[in-house]
Amino acid sequence: MTEMNNTTLKEELKDTPLLKQLHGANPYAVPDNYFEKLHEKVGNKLEEKPVVIRRISVSRLAARLAAAASVILFIGTAGWFYLQKSGQIQEDIYLTPEQISNSVYFDDLDLTFLKEEAASATDKNETDVIENYLLENDLTFLFE
Amino acid sequence: MPEPPDDQLLIEMFAVPEKRNQAFKLLMEKYQRRIYFHIRKMVIDHDDADDVTQNTFIKIYYGLENFRGESQLFTWMYRIATNESLVFLNAKKKRNSISIDESEISLPAHHDHDPLLSGDKMERKLLKAIDTLPDKQKLVFNMKYFDNLKYEEISEILGTSVGALKASFFHAVNKIEKILGED
Missing domain, CATH: 1.10.287 (Helix Hairpins)
Incomplete structure (x- = not known):
């Protein structure tokens, strides 16, 4: 994979001699033993940052659901009255055989x-x- | 030096609570250099790269349990590292535009003073030239030129088409070569 990749890259750099010449260099350095200590630093941060799991009690959940249902019911009822008043809802009339007399x-x-x-x-x-x-x-x- | 463990094995180990920390340590040992240098090439400064690398691995730790293997593990980690670098750079740009009096040295100038740069004059010139590129073009150039990633892999990381990546790399290469050729 790398061989094929390098060949492709070399081909792509054929018209850029300076870049071709510099290829492969990593000019960045790190402090001594940096990578040996990195896992420990990340581990310490992971311990400092416990995952917060929000627990909601059943009664609080029920109260929230009831509140949400009330809001939906209120909006639905208001919307229904509004649409009916503006004539957009036409009730279907269903009559029983007795009524059709x-x-x-x-x-x-x-x-x-x-x-x-x-x-x-x-x-x-x-x-x-x-x-x-x-x-x-x-x-x-x-x-x- | 023993062969690094297979990615799939690491993921399976990570899924077992008792083996999680060991799996994560092995994962970091396997990928920390690549991730760090990928970030460092974007944010330049070592201290910034250190912070972003740590945040990246914390995100990897919390995200690994939900990793579904739809992409390769390392491209998934590169994507997190890339996002973290871009978020950091955007926040830094905002901070710099707000604090007008800030006497922070610009990134290209940083290369002349950075004690953690081992490159010679020409290599420093290359880094300065890379810094003149837009962020996305810089990412494409770094991943191709330094990390030898395939266009298909870069496409997976950046969510950009292979054609667009090729064009982006071509433009970046020409710009940099031109700058390198200047006295």
């Missing part, structure tokens, strides 16, 4: 347009279709 369902709806459509229908067949539909579905009270 004439009395419950149609009392709240303006279906006079059906009467008008039936009255204004020029085509006899079209009128018949509407009348049949109303009869079949027990909606004749609309004509009353």
